[in-house]
Amino acid sequence: MATARSSFESSLEDVGVSVTSVETASFREQLDETVTPPAVGVPLEEAFDEPSLSLADTSVTGDPTPATLREATTGVTGAQLGIGDYGSLALTPTDRASELVSLFVDRHVAVLRESDIVPDMDTAIETVHDEIDRTGHSVILATGPSATADMGALVTGAHGPRDVHVLIVDGE
Amino acid sequence: MATANELRELMRTEGAAVETNTQAFNEGRYESVSDLEEYEELKREARATKEDAIERLPELLDQLTETVEENGGTVYLADDAADANAYIRSVADERDAERVVKSKSMTSEELDVNEALAADGVDVVETDLGEWVLQIADEAPSHIVAPAIHKSRDAIADLFNERFDPETPLETAQELTHFARETLGERILDAEVGLTGANFIAAETGTMALVTSEGNARKTVAATDTHIAVAGVEKIVPTVADFHPFIELIGRSGTGQDITSYVSLLTPPLETPVVDFSDDTTPISAFDADREFHLVLVDNGRLAMREDDQLRETLYCIRCSACSNSCANFQSVGGHAFGGETYSGGIATGWEAGIEGLDVAGEFNDLCTGCTRCVNACPVGIDIPWINTVVRDRRNREREEPAEWLVDGLTPDEEDEGAPLQKRFFGNFETVAKLGSATAPLSNWFADADLSRRLMARLLDIDPRRELPTFERETLVEWFADRESTVSDPERRAVLYPDLYTNHVQVDRGKAAVEVLEALGVDVVVPPVPSSGRAPLSQGMVSTATDHATRVAETLNPHIEAGRDIVVIEPSDYAMFQREYEKFLDEATFTELADGSYEVLEYVYGLLENGADTSALPDVDAEVAYHSHCQQRTLGLEPYTVAVLEDRGYDVSTSDVECCGMAGSFGYKSDYYELSMDVGERLREQLQDDGVRGRPVVASGTSCLEQIDALLERQPRHPVELLVE
Structure with a gap:
């Protein structure tokens, strides 16, 4: 797993995504340091089944109103997979509106458990295929910030976030 | 067909931007695929998946329809553009849509759905930045992936400043992008319907893959409550697992990105709540995900292409744009010349022939010179030059032009119906060359004479600025017949193939090849052999080329059976033996010739590797x-x-x-x-x-x-x- 993680981190660097790692115990402090306020987020406890990954007592507003979301600079969501060879994240749009929180903001902070890092795209698609087959969900493979070259030069920050940060929660 | 004037004007106005952008994509492709260890393996996988999916299309269509309906969506199989548009209009109408926001989709361009919706008073907004630029400028895409590739940053800035009159004039790419993001962002939030394409669709789960970088497709779907996806029927593959090779190949092959920012794998309708973005009291998760989904699968000629043995491969195309970017002519003129009603680049000939008809494809397919640089670039291995040749051949046969007395004697070809005069002249270059050598130097004087150049310009459209080849009086075959082999105890025995140009025009390189081979201990013969058929093939004269192939194999294969290697100087003829002859000859005959023949320097390399004595070759610094x-x-x-x-x-x-x-x-x-x-x-x-x-x-x-x-x-x-x- 160490190699998948190091390859993931170096791929993130290649696609212009910053990364920090954190122990479960210091998650909330680290999250506060990572977001640029105002920040909104999708409550993470459920997604990860881990009570300490909570937005409570942080500067991040969980489950905001649509108007608050529109005013926010940072959106915090979970990521279901990190893909080593590409630095991609698998984001599952949920009924908690994670798709809106990760998309309608300038800065997306994705929280990823170390154990969810897979070595390559091949493995990731197998996992995603099983997941979609089982649940009928959708999955966004997001790699780096949104970007366009349509205006005469490469610009990061097109319709989606212009800045992406991954917070890796260290495994046991 | 684009005239010299039209091409000149395009090169003047759009050439520089097109060249810079396509070359950057093309270089990006080389770089990106060189990092991918399993590149060839992934291409094979992608090809196999498409072959299988098109083979099983009717079954996959049924399965997909069933799955999407089980998921709560609707599938509409549209026969043609009018049928698709009528359905899309009815969906917009039932939703009382005032605005439809669109992400980039070539299939929707094919339908002209924007015009159809606008006629109903619906405000259609393109959200892909490049497409939006074109919508404002009222121009057509010049590239299937980067539609505004022909416009410079300055031209876009002028367009925006004139149309929107911002307080501070926009200048940099950053400013233009920011302005577009803000303006379009507002419009997306107000829209009722989101219209997308689909790059791939999995029959098993009803999941579609949308490949984008800007995030506009995600917003288009998430911010509206009614999602219409339009896609050609050829986009269906069996499962999400089958997306894998395409996800790794599509960005690399096209714009040279390892992967685009977003590959959305959507199984509509989405779980994402439909929110009122002005609501400042209700938490977002309290909104319902009350969504509608319509999948419009478009036939529009595709099912007939599936039955067409020559055009079927076109359906494997994943619209990555590698064939545009790797094409030297495309790099100069872009899709406004090298394109039809919707599609552009080499593969567009297949698409336009199947969707619009031969006339539309014939308007631009002469811009494919058959150089084959797109063949290895294509992630699904489509023989794009062959599709262009087939369409050219069909076009030739469609026309009925009376044979002209002057050239008729020079065109003893197998074309039963009116291939155009110019094509037949070049297609029968063997006869021209034979006559040229037989009558040299007179033929060369004739070719250089002012009067005859004017005649050629008028009858054959041969440009007077080009120097014509000078025919040698003594052909390579004739020269060789008069000499003795210098090798007494040969290491190997070979036939040097006297290709048309080496035999009649560039005889010196033929003589040099004989000398080099003999110096390396090869017993060489140079018998008369028919020309390869490259010339007629390049004019789309397939049956003439087939006839050449048959006669070449009849002449050369007995030499191979007698233990001789076939050595070829002219690469375009060697490529015939290795590639195109597979279509003209039975498998055994083709394989025997292909395996038994070598390009001349490849052959020399082999001799050196096997320890040939090089003392007779020059050593230089x-x-x-x-x-x-x-x-x-x-x-x-x-x-x-x-x-x-x-x-x-x-x-x-x-x-x-x-x-x-x-x-x-x-x-x-x-x-x-x-x-x-x-x-x-x-x-x-x-x-x-x-x-x-x-x-x-x-x-x-x-x-x-x-x-x-x-x-x-x-x-x-x-x-x-x-x-x-």
Whole structure:
């Protein structure tokens, strides 16, 4: 797993995504340091089944109103997979509106458990295929910030976030 | 067909932007795929998946329909554009939609759905930045992936400043992007319907893949409550697992990105709540995900293409744009010339022939010169030049032009119906060359005479600015017949294939090849052999080319059976033996000839590797510039020439342009002369670079030699001629 993680981190660097790692115990402090306020987020406890990954007592507003979301600079969501060879994240749009929180903001902070890092795209698609087959969900493979070259030069920050940060929660 | 004037105007107005962008994509592709260890394996997988999916299309269509309906969506199979548009309009109407926001979709361009919706008073907004620019400018895409590739940043800034009159005029790409993001962001939030395409659709789960970088497709779907996806029926594959090779290949093959920012794998309807973005009291998760989904699958000629043995491969196309970016002509003129109603680039000929008809495809398919540089670039291995040839052949047969008395005697071809005069002249170049040698030097005087050049210009549209080949009175075959072999105890025995140009025009390189082979201990014969059929094939004269192939194999294969290797100087003819003959000959005959033949420097390389005595070859310490040949590079043969020259002591600098621009007869034609020279300019620049400028030039192909001769003062030669000094 160490190699998948190091390859993931170096791929993130290649696609212009910053990364920090954190122990479960210091998650909330680290999250506060990572977001640029105002920040909104999708409550993470459920997604990860881990009570300490909570937005409570942080500067991040969980489950905001649509108007608050529109005013926010940072959106915090979970990521279901990190893909080593590409630095991609698998984001599952949920009924908690994670798709809106990760998309309608300038800065997306994705929280990823170390154990969810897979070595390559091949493995990731197998996992995603099983997941979609089982649940009928959708999955966004997001790699780096949104970007366009349509205006005469490469610009990061097109319709989606212009800045992406991954917070890796260290495994046991 | 674009005229010389139209092409000149396009090169003047759009050429620079198109060239910069396509070349950047093309270089990006080379770089990106070189990092991918399993590149060839992924291409094979992608190809196999498409072959299987198109084979099983009816079954997959049924399965997909069932799945989408189980998921709560609707599937509509539209026969044609009008049918699809009528359905889409009815969905918008039932939703009372005032605005439809769109993400980029070529299939929706094919339908002209924007016009159809606008006629109902619906405000249709393109959200892809490039498409939005074109919507404002009221222009057509010039590239299937980067639609506004022909517009410079300055032109976009002028357009925005004029249309929107911002307080501070917009200037940088950053400012323009920010402005577009803000303006479009507001419009997306107000829209009722989101219209997307789909790059791939999995029948098993009803999941579609949307490949984008801007995030507009995600927003288009998430912010509206009614999602319409339009896709050609060929987009269906069995499962999400089958997306894998395409996800790794599509961005790399197209714009040279390892992967685009977003690959959305959507199984509609989405769980994402439909929110009122102005609500400041209700938490977002309290909104319902009350969503509708309509999948519009478009036939519009595709099911008939599936039944067409020659056009079927087109359906494997994943619209990555590799064939546009790797095409030397496309790099000069872009999709406004090299394109039809909707699609552009090499594969567009297949799409437009199948969807719109041969007339539309015939308008631009002469811009494919058959250089084959797109063949290895295509992630699903479509033989794009072959599709262009087939369409050209069908077009030739459609026309009924009376044969002209002057050229009729020169065109003893197998074309039963009216291929155009110019095509038949070039297609029957063997007869022209035979007559040219037989009557040389008179034929050369005739060719140079002012009056006859004017006649050629008028009857055959041969550009008077081109020098015509000079025929040698004594052909290579005749020269060889008068001499004795110098090898008494041969290591190997070979036939040197007297290709048309070596035999009649560039006889010196043939003599040099004989000398080199004999110096390396090869017993050589140069029997009369028919020409390969490359010339008629390039004019779309398939049955004539087939006849050549049959006669060549009948002549050469007995030599192979008698233990001789076939050595070929002209790369375009060698490529016939290796690639195209597979379509013209039975498998055993084709394989025997393909396996038994070698490009001349490849053969020399083999001899050197096997320890041939090189004492008779020159040892030098010199510099040389080498331009390989497009079809030769596609076959992976360039390294052999470089290695042999290096072995002899040359410091070799190689060009990396995709094609010299001459491409057989292409550069002779009046309509294409200036385009041919524009393409050639890129090669000229490389040959005039610092450190290359002073080097003698060698090139493998006849066309390349003629083109370089026209571009430079330095008279180029074939590399084999460097081995006999």
